[in-house]
Amino acid sequence: MTVIGEMAGRRPRGHDLSLERESSLKARLVARDESALAELIDLTSPWLLGVAQAMLSDRQESEEVVLETFRIGWQKAGTLAASEDDRLLPWLIRIARNRAIDRLRARRRQRLKLERFRVTHDAGPAWPADLNEAALPGWHVHATVHSALRDLPPDQLATVRLAYFQGLSHSEIASHLDIPLGTVKTRLRLAFDKLRVALQPLKEWLA
Amino acid sequence: MTAHQWFIEHRADLATRTLDPGDESKFRDHLSRCEECRVAVAGLERELAWLPMGAEPVVPPPGFRHQALDRALGTHRSAWRIPLGLAAAAVMAAGGGLWWRGQARETRLASELVRSRQAFAALSDTVAVLRRAARVLHASVAMNDHQGSLVIFADNITHRWNVVFQGLPPAPAGEKYQFWFICADGMVRSAELRPSDDGTLMLTVDMPGQAGAVLGAVLSMETTTSVGNAPKGVQLAHLLL
Numbered sequence: 001m002t003v004i005g006e007m008a009g010r011r012p013r014g015h016d017l018s019l020e021r022e023s024s025l026k027a028r029l030v031a032r033d034e035s036a037l038a039e040l041i042d043l044t045s046p047w048l049l050g051v052a053q054a055m056l057s058d059r060q061e062s063e064e065v066v067l068e069t070f071r072i073g074w075q076k077a078g079t080l081a082a083s084e085d086d087r088l089l090p091w092l093i094r095i096a097r098n099r100a101i102d103r104l105r106a107r108r109r110q111r112l113k114l115e116r117f118r119v120t121h122d123a124g125p126a127w128p129a130d131l132n133e134a135a136l137p138g139w140h141v142h143a144t145v146h147s148a149l150r151d152l153p154p155d156q157l158a159t160v161r162l163a164y165f166q167g168l169s170h171s172e173i174a175s176h177l178d179i180p181l182g183t184v185k186t187r188l189r190l191a192f193d194k195l196r197v198a199l200q201p202l203k204e205w206l207a
Numbered sequence: 208m209t210a211h212q213w214f215i216e217h218r219a220d221l222a223t224r225t226l227d228p229g230d231e232s233k234f235r236d237h238l239s240r241c242e243e244c245r246v247a248v249a250g251l252e253r254e255l256a257w258l259p260m261g262a263e264p265v266v267p268p269p270g271f272r273h274q275a276l277d278r279a280l281g282t283h284r285s286a287w288r289i290p291l292g293l294a295a296a297a298v299m300a301a302g303g304g305l306w307w308r309g310q311a312r313e314t315r316l317a318s319e320l321v322r323s324r325q326a327f328a329a330l331s332d333t334v335a336v337l338r339r340a341a342r343v344l345h346a347s348v349a350m351n352d353h354q355g356s357l358v359i360f361a362d363n364i365t366h367r368w369n370v371v372f373q374g375l376p377p378a379p380a381g382e383k384y385q386f387w388f389i390c391a392d393g394m395v396r397s398a399e400l401r402p403s404d405d406g407t408l409m410l411t412v413d414m415p416g417q418a419g420a421v422l423g424a425v426l427s428m429e430t431t432t433s434v435g436n437a438p439k440g441v442q443l444a445h446l447l448l
Contacts, residue, residue, distance in 0.1 A: 034280065045275070047259075148261075164223055169227040196219075196254045
């Protein structure tokens with residue numbers, strides 16, 4: 001039973017996101033099935049919020065980005081139909097990440113973000129206490145990506161974190177790490193080359 | 208380095224949107240004219256598509272699903288929401304006014320704001336079920352000298368029911384009001400209903416995920432020790448979808 005005011009922490013109904021389920025979800029979204037949208041929100045919200053929160057360091061703004069992501073996703077679901085290559089979750093995450101980057105660039109609060117980053121980075125990532133990883137579709141993808149990131153040399157990992165997960169530009173990273181701009185570019189190029197190889201097994205994921 | 212070599216070397220940066228805004232703009236302009244780069248960048252985007260999953264997941268706040276549904280579906284705010292919105296705004300305004308009165312008070316108010324926001328979101332989430340209800344069922348319920356009613360709002364999108372229970376006395380000692388789902392494969396025990404002093408209760412229950420399609424509901428009076436998936440006491444209401 002769920003009593004009024006105690007709706008927090010509802011877990012997604014499904015425990016996986018298989019290719020078949022993703023394909024069915026896509027078809028239902030294209031057909032404007034609102035229950036498919038509700039299902040999609042349950043499945044993907046933790047990941048989209050995670051991406052936005054990592055970049056914006058602001059819970060309220062992150063939620064706003066994700067709400068916008070679902071609005072855009074619902075509007076543009078029709079464009080997903082034609083392409084087998086367009087996977088639902090990466091597509092949504094790309095929208096969310098792009099919205100977060102746009103906001104970052106618009107608000108020009110990098111200095112504040114850097115300060116926050118130092119604090120959170122030094123303290124290590126905060127683990128959400130009530131997140132049941134077994135019930136979270138996509139958890140093993142998260143673990144695989146983490147493993148790939150951990151295998152990077154520390155200087156490359158730090159650069160990728162700042163560029164990809166914190167949304168800083170090359171010149172901002174150079175300034176923050178006090179290294180030449182060319183070094184930032186080299187580190188990123190080497191890191192992305194390694195990550196492309198390491199993430200290959202995920203190409204055909206879901207499950 | 209040739210001009211095109213620069214673009215080749217920065218393809219991954221564009222695919223991951225890690226270029227400086229000026230360089231990104233320059234590259235996008237180039238992309239509109241260069242098929243080779245366009246194909247290469249699209250391939251890189253696919254190869255690195257799962258990279259964002261390296262971010263730690265975040266638990267959505269209460270009511271987030273309904274906020275997202277409302278935003279995506281462009282649902283209009285209806286009249287009942289206005290007082291709720293004003294109430295939340297008032298709480299936030301009060302918080303804003305007191306913000307400057309000291310660090311301790313600031314922290315306390317910030318917490319209150321968060322709680323108010325969560326309570327408001329949870330209330331919106333619950334009331335959204337009423338608004339979205341695909342079916343509304345009503346039954347009169349007689350209990351001793353009292354005449355009450357049971358109203359069910361069935362939301363087929365989120366698979367939840369809001370149950371409103373009015374005008375019934377507290378259950379006699381040793382007994383309880385028990386709510387049941389009638390499913391295709393049998394009865395499924397749901398919540399125990401405990402009306403407040405004025406005989407009202409409103410709660411949200413998830414529709415059972417097993418036992419087949421939900422066909423209706425039953426309200427019965429059971430002993431407090433009753434167990435199992437079949438009503439044994441007096442059936443006070445019986446509703447079919």
